[in-house]
Amino acid sequence: NAGVTQTPKFRILKIGQSMTLQCTQDMNHNYMYWYRQDPGMGLKLIYYSVGAGITDKGEVPNGYNVSRSTTEDFPLRLELAAPSQTSVYFCASSSQYRDRLFGQGTRLTVV
Amino acid sequence: DQQVKQNSPSLSVQEGRISILNCDYTNSMFDYFLWYKKYPAEGPTFLISISSIKDKNEDGRFTVFLNKSAKHLSLHIVPSQPGDSAVYFCAASDGATNKLIFGTGTLLAVQP
Numbered sequence: 001n002a003g004v005t006q007t008p009k010f011r012i013l014k015i016g017q018s019m020t021l022q023c024t025q026d027m028n029h030n031y032m033y034w035y036r037q038d039p040g041m042g043l044k045l046i047y048y049s050v051g052a053g054i055t056d057k058g059e060v061p062n063g064y065n066v067s068r069s070t071t072e073d074f075p076l077r078l079e080l081a082a083p084s085q086t087s088v089y090f091c092a093s094s095s096q097y098r099d100r101l102f103g104q105g106t107r108l109t110v111v
Numbered sequence: 112d113q114q115v116k117q118n119s120p121s122l123s124v125q126e127g128r129i130s131i132l133n134c135d136y137t138n139s140m141f142d143y144f145l146w147y148k149k150y151p152a153e154g155p156t157f158l159i160s161i162s163s164i165k166d167k168n169e170d171g172r173f174t175v176f177l178n179k180s181a182k183h184l185s186l187h188i189v190p191s192q193p194g195d196s197a198v199y200f201c202a203a204s205d206g207a208t209n210k211l212i213f214g215t216g217t218l219l220a221v222q223p
Contacts (some may be wrong), residue, residue: 041215043213044213059210098143098145100211101157
């Protein structure tokens with residue numbers, strides 16, 4: 001039972017490049033989330049999904065896109081990477097809306 | 112607008128003593144509170160939670176206290192162990208939305 005798996009763990013992007021952060025969970029959770037954590041800051045919600053085919057914006061959605069074609073997968077797409085998107089990204093899932101089970105994170109640097 | 116605040120960025124305690132981590136919130140609609148623990152290079156892991164209908168919840172060495180009138184919650188760890196050294200985040204949610212609001216975290220260092 002792997003839980004929430006994120007790939008890659010580390011990535012360096014050049015300004016203007018695009019990439020997709022992958023997230024998959026094997027617990028059949030309906031709810032999935034993407035957060036970013038900047039140094040000295042709490043986790044900020046980027047996007048979330050309450051089920052396959054349903055996504056919604058969180059606190060900081062600009063510069064990102066998501067899709068949820070299956071219950072298991074919730075990829076986060078960065079278009080035209082900017083230095084402000086340098087952060088640690090966490091994917092999470094939950095069966096109830098209160099709790100979150102987090103992945104190990106993706107450390108992204110945009111140079 | 113920081114709705115959940117952890118005003119102490121760091122805390123250092125001796126092994127065996129009590130660690131008290133504090134969290135304040137501003138939104139009176141919050142009705143559920145959680146503490147997460149995070150080690151370096153790992154994702155946050157759930158530690159303990161409390162509903163607003165309670166003022167205390169205990170789980171082994173960890174106890175969370177909620178003071179609704181002061182909009183304040185605290186996490187007590189007794190006795191503290193070196194393995195408790197981590198960043199602790201408090202988080203809050205209300206019943207109307209599906210969102211957790213996180214504090215900025217407190218780095219706890221337990222000295223052997």
